[in-house]
Amino acid sequence: MKTVAPIKIYHAEPLDGTLFFVAQSSTYQPASLEDCELVLYHDLYKDAKQVGKFLKQISEKYKPLGKKVLIFVMLDDESDYGHFDNLILLRVSARASKLRDHEIILPYLWEGREEPYPLSPKSELPVIGFCGLLSKHRKKLVNVFLKSKQVSSDFLVRKKFWGGKPHDKSLINEFFDNIENTQFTLSNRGAGNFSMRFYQVLSCGRIPVLVNTNMLLPFSDKIAWNEILIFEDDAKTCLQRTLQIHEQGLTQELQLKCRQVYDDFLSPTVYFSQLIAEIKHRSLLQVHQTEKNKNSFSGLASHLYKKLFKA
Template sequence: MKLYYPKDHYNSKKRGHLFPLLKPFIKPSTFTDKERISHYGVSDKDFIFYENINESDFAILTMSWWYYRIMDELKIAADFIKKSNKLNIPVLVLLSGDNGMDIPEDLNVIVLRAQGYASKLNSQHYAMPVFISDTLKTYYNTTKISERSYETKPVIGFCGQANKSKVEAVKDILKTSLKNILYYLKVRWQTPHALMAPKFLRATLVYKILKDKRVNSNFIIRKKYRAGINTNDKKNTHKTTLEFFDNILNSDYVLCVRGAGDFSVRLYETLAMGRIPIFVNTDCILPLNNSVNWKDHVVWVEYKERNQIVEKVLEYHSKLSELELNNQFKKNRELWETKLQLKPYFKELLNSIN
């Protein structure tokens, strides 16, 4: 696949906004291909970048759409897209972060995003996984899935922020309402969110599961994000991170509910660690849904069915034996390895679009 991106768009001070496929390739000259494979799982032989846009199959907008907005460089982005459109070369654009943003309708682009409401997006928007490091390798020095014995009562895990305060929930919904109004008044450019309080939703489900004696709960409930630890506090950050991943590893199923954006990073972390996500669908988009039957890999719970979450888990669990449970763990890890990492995801996506 022949790719092109405008090199002069790159801003090293805003590297967090760089299109994800470019991160392994925009590196110092001393960065070796061996390091690229080790850090990103990608070789310089996997994707070919051309100096001339006319030779390419795809053009990539170097930085995220959010970057061009905050840097007041939307015209630069639009001019590049229009040039590519005239050459009939598809342009890939990243919408990063928790919020959606409008892209002018006269720009013909392929939008990649982790977040978004499925019912509101057209066919030019594609779900992108959250690209994470191999947590098994990083924290446990292995890539082998640990097996678990089958118990009649499944173990459901969750480590994270949840708040059952109705007052705080109302505050969150009012804040979202205000932001939505500001969007319609053209004061705010981030697209509207559903009127929902994610921390309260998580708390509602956590305490419903916690009270149900038909399952075993493995919960660590945080009052603040990452337990309020400052990221500069390396010792305690490592401690809480390890607690988070130990929680996944010591569970059969893991509760995965949206955060501020309509997506769940925990979904990908759970798959990578070879466990089964309990995926609460809040009109989410999911990657490669033409080739991945997501219901084969998760306990699928529609938002309107959230009060039956324990019944959904028990129904799923009752159909498994110990062998089948552990085989599902392996299938989920395999899904992450073969579809949801940087190289396989972009290989499949670009081939399918092409």
């Protein structure tokens, strides 16, 4: 990727460990509130009950300063949060048709593999994996593949999210073993309109299979997603596309491309630079002020900069 110039960022409190990818990025340059180009909320926001109130408070706090605020929202919620001129929202879950101009899809950047698995060996039938909770958005896709005699299925169905034990090492190992030992992994959405598994599968160098549920995948203007994985409008078409890839002998080639996309756009080492490049390309850093407010802004900002602000 092209080198992205560093951006001056202010955050009132130390960055939470979940945002480690920001501090590690060469694009990140700490700055004072007065000198910064962008304010960053220091933590992943996870309180679904208070999200509307929280966004309004942050917007009102920084609007007099003419600063844009970047907020990472980690919620299953697909609701419309409303329009905020001075906020840039990164959200994992949203409906593509309702995404606002100041909102960007946040990929799931955690729990990916640093190195991909070796390429899957060739096989007579395409080998399909799935390990997880059989929620309502996954049942049809799983059943279509399970009933097909044209694929080899390796499915481990859980009764609860992560088997009810999210930190159990044996369950985590079974999850990733299932991905490693198959060529394709069913990766439909869960409670939110996104898939953690989708990004984990890419990091493993395997091919995700998912139904498009009015979902926008990240960096869609730069990544030809439909050319490297299976992202179709219904379960039967997903099966047909899987069979087509296998028959054409493209499985290993697409596995390499899936990992390459992860390395170029989604790994923690490059993601923040790609995000800032997109923000600049979309001119989201620009703060629009009316002529009426411009003269009064300078004096007000000087006064407020002297106070302690906490994002």
